[in-house]
Amino acid sequence: MAALDLHIDDIGKRFGAIDVLRGICLRVAAGEFVTLLGPSGCGKSTLLRIIAGLERADQGHVRAGGRGLDAVAPKDRDLAFVFQSYALYPHLSVHDNIAAPLVMRELSSLERLPVIGALLPGAIQRKRSIQERVRQTSGLLKLDALLERRPSALSGGQRQRVALGRAMVRKPKIFLMDEPLANLDAALRIHTRGEIARLHKEMETTTIFVTHDQAEAAALSDRVAVIFGGELRQVAAPADLYREPVDLDVARFLAQPFLNELAVAAPIGGGLMIGGSRIIIRDALGSGLAGTLAFRPEHATLAEKDHPGALPVRVTRIEHAGIDAHVFVDAEAGAQFVARISAERARSLRDGDNLGLTIDAERAWFFPSNGSRQRGDHSGTV
Ligand SMILES: Nc1ncnc2c1ncn2[C@@H]1O[C@H](COP(=O)(O)OP(=O)(O)OP(=O)(O)O)[C@@H](O)[C@H]1O
Numbered sequence: 001m002a003a004l005d006l007h008i009d010d011i012g013k014r015f016g017a018i019d020v021l022r023g024i025c026l027r028v029a030a031g032e033f034v035t036l037l038g039p040s041g042c043g044k045s046t047l048l049r050i051i052a053g054l055e056r057a058d059q060g061h062v063r064a065g066g067r068g069l070d071a072v073a074p075k076d077r078d079l080a081f082v083f084q085s086y087a088l089y090p091h092l093s094v095h096d097n098i099a100a101p102l103v104m105r106e107l108s109s110l111e112r113l114p115v116i117g118a119l120l121p122g123a124i125q126r127k128r129s130i131q132e133r134v135r136q137t138s139g140l141l142k143l144d145a146l147l148e149r150r151p152s153a154l155s156g157g158q159r160q161r162v163a164l165g166r167a168m169v170r171k172p173k174i175f176l177m178d179e180p181l182a183n184l185d186a187a188l189r190i191h192t193r194g195e196i197a198r199l200h201k202e203m204e205t206t207t208i209f210v211t212h213d214q215a216e217a218a219a220l221s222d223r224v225a226v227i228f229g230g231e232l233r234q235v236a237a238p239a240d241l242y243r244e245p246v247d248l249d250v251a252r253f254l255a256q257p258f259l260n261e262l263a264v265a266a267p268i269g270g271g272l273m274i275g276g277s278r279i280i281i282r283d284a285l286g287s288g289l290a291g292t293l294a295f296r297p298e299h300a301t302l303a304e305k306d307h308p309g310a311l312p313v314r315v316t317r318i319e320h321a322g323i324d325a326h327v328f329v330d331a332e333a334g335a336q337f338v339a340r341i342s343a344e345r346a347r348s349l350r351d352g353d354n355l356g357l358t359i360d361a362e363r364a365w366f367f368p369s370n371g372s373r374q375r376g377d378h379s380g381t382v
Pocket residue numbers: 015016020038039040041042043044045046047212
């Protein structure tokens with residue numbers, strides 16, 4: 001299926017006095033899977049609704065495959081929208097729910113009638129082709145065994161698959177999905193996200209997916225577009241976003257589930273002094289600014305108390321999480337950190353243990369207080 005690219009140019013939107021979206025520019029390649037990620041209320045759904053034509057932008061343009069969409073009605077945009085609420089027809093079977101968009105588009109109101117419709121020339125052929133498309137779609141979504149059921153007799157995951165089927169059956173050029181997994185329990189969410197990934201691989205339809213769940217975004221996307229307060233802060237592949245968040249908001253939002261942060265004064269002589277230890281973070285070199293040192297729990301290590309250069313800390317809590325454990329520690333001057341270590345290693349630790357914390361300086365970031373961090377090569381040790 002030919003996919004379309006999507007260009008979003010300088011989109012702005014106000015609701016009353018609130019700037020909900022400001023200067024959003026995003027280019028999505030044909031067949032790409034891009035996720036809009038951000039906290040509740042940041043404007044993700046509004047942007048998706050503008051792309052769909054369900055909301056009007058105050059400024060900017062949307063183009064798909066080179067065609068300007070600003071004046072095109074939603075039904076003529078050749079895109080399909082999947083919502084968080086499945087919005088299925090409760091009185092129709094799974095089969096008829098999936099068929100509904102084709103029936104509406106391809107049959108006249110007379111042709112839709114059960115008895116007379118069957119007698120009209122051309123209608124039989126078109127009905128057969130609709131049946132075939134429903135069969136293909138339900139096969140792809142593994143819904144064949146459920147075609148006669150009503151939505152009330154389906155699980156949440158099955159309902160969402162029917163909603164996906166209804167969106168897919170028209171073979172849209174672009175998929176828009178607004179938190180389609182939000183109503184599912186944790187296990188089903190992971191299973192259904194696998195289904196979405198598989199379908200995207202098979203169909204290669206350009207997809208814009210909205211979520212506030214960063215694990216979901218990372219699992220599904222070619223690229224993730226992070227939105228905060230109506231501004232697009234960063235667009236990057238999941239692995240790059242994890243490695244190089246552009247600012248503290250993005251780093252915090254992507255931390256799972258914790259980010260270590262420490263307010264620090266302006267670096268002196270290429271090093272940050274934390275407690276009695278000097279930490280050289282290349283990010284901080286030459287910035288001459290106060291800011292925040294941030295690092296992930298997996299980039300902290302717990303060593304012996306008198307390990308050279310380590311920050312003295314005391315264990316306050318240990319949380320086991322399967323193969324790993326999060327160890328919470330207090331340092332001097334009220335600073336608190338979390339280290340992620342193997343569950344095996346954590347078994348030998350106890351609350352109150354005195355240890356030394358070391359930080360992988362190559363993986364730590366320094367965010368100056370006045371804005372985004374400056375990129376540079378990380379180097380140095382604690
Ligand atoms: N029709 C509307 N009228 C007034 N304000 C609105 C309208 N639609 C959305 N908003 C406001 O715009 C902001 C962005 O809403 P939007 O639904 O786009 O956020 P979101 O990032 O999708 O949030 P969530 O994850 O909670 O769905 C919110 O402050 C919301 O209250």
